[in-house]
Amino acid sequence: MTEIKKQKAGEWFATLQLQICNEFEQLEREANSGYYIGDPGTFEFENWKRGDGTENLGGGRAGMMRGRLFEKVGVHTSVVQGEFTKDFAGQIPGADKDPRFWAAGISLIAHMKNPRIPAVHMNTRYIVTTKDWFGGGADLTPTLSAQRVQSNPDAIAFHKAMKETCAKHPAADYKAFKNWCDDYFHLAHRDEPRGIGGIFYDRHNSGDWEADFAFTKDVGLSFLDVYTKIVRSRMNENWSKEEREEQLVLRGRYVEFNLLYDRGTTFGLKTGGNVKTILSSMPPMVKWP
């Protein structure tokens, strides 16, 4: 049973990666060449393996596009297995007695050239120890202060998409997942939210695997649907030099969050993860003036 679940989850993340990359490349081609310099970007893929190759610890497929509309976007999947260290195993459900784990997931961060198009993050994963669960979420980060308010149309559209996705799945508690997102993506040292929020969930196991899997699939698909709509609605707006500056400074907050607080980043970097892939989420250009 578990092997089938792993296979289905792993295949889904691979399928979603391709679908996202295809749709983002389509947006690249649509980008108005009056604003966006050069040819449309395409994804470059790189497979990587975990460990030194003496045992099968899994690996991943990193997809990066440096385009004219998507200034830098990473869409990565991984399927990894191994044993948690003793210290870590105690903190993971079902790993205290048997430290073996298996995990698959997809993660995405997009930094856009046009400051009027929000940056976005999406990540979903399926983890198996002696227990198993899904986790993930999606959140939107407008880079202009005028857009970093809940009354902004992009914020409204993004929240609506996440709420509707949760509404289709009885085990998905939208209000709790939305609050979790706000709590998590918070820069304590500045007492600032990272963006306008979204949803965040973890250790999600309702007892109905097919239902939980369907929810996690829908999070990926509804993220893709609403974000491509936001990009299309904004991509033909021109921007000022001042707005670009504001974006570059705001990106500094993204860097601060990822290096100071983000558990995936800090844990990955401190435990021998794939540095190149982990840090591919860093914005292409940033200012701390």
Add this chain to the structure above:
Amino acid sequence: MTEIKKQKAGEWFATLQLQICNEFEQLEREANSGYYIGDPGTFEFENWKRGDGTENLGGGRAGMMRGRLFEKVGVHTSVVQGEFTKDFAGQIPGADKDPRFWAAGISLIAHMKNPRIPAVHMNTRYIVTTKDWFGGGADLTPTLSAQRVQSNPDAIAFHKAMKETCAKHPAADYKAFKNWCDDYFHLAHRDEPRGIGGIFYDRHNSGDWEADFAFTKDVGLSFLDVYTKIVRSRMNENWSKEEREEQLVLRGRYVEFNLLYDRGTTFGLKTGGNVKTILSSMPPMVKWP
């Protein structure tokens, strides 16, 4: 006795701040206007107070210059007092039974416009609990890979200055302080040194306060002497677009170090320090391409 030591140390850091700022402004004026655009920069100073003002917790004097040669440099002093939290007091010499502390120091980070001039960091401090000690150091970070080698003249000059400073003070163990610097300024996730090193010392109390104070003063003065010489020797070298790109990417390593590892930064940010001053060390422009 202790009050006199505190006063002398506090006055010294304030004196050194002024001297450094004066010499850096002099370099700004000397900068060849063929390479460096605009008028020479000058320091702007801002006094800040710790806490909400209900009790005297001290504060600091932040000096920032955004110039044509010094793209962004902060030279900050602080004199603070208070009580360590219980968790923290146990880790600090002399604070386990009485959590009160007093601390004064100066810290400096310079990011230069010209990628051929290394970035630099210097910090010295005097801390008093029921015990008291000096700490600090200085390290050099060339931003071009060709210069990030121990055979580079800047690296040789910097190490020589630190070695000679230690040699004048019997309690200063140059070899230990140099190794401490290499160990501390290391990016574990990349297995890379931050720069070419320098010296780092902490909890330095030889039993002869005047001698330890004299050593800490000399660290600041010899840093200033050697760094201004390096700047003068490099400032009339023109640079290529490619070198500027390399510098912007290398600055990303500086950001990664400060947010992932630097104890001053992470401790300060997570315990309600002065965010603006702490993060003034971030480079003005950075790329993660």
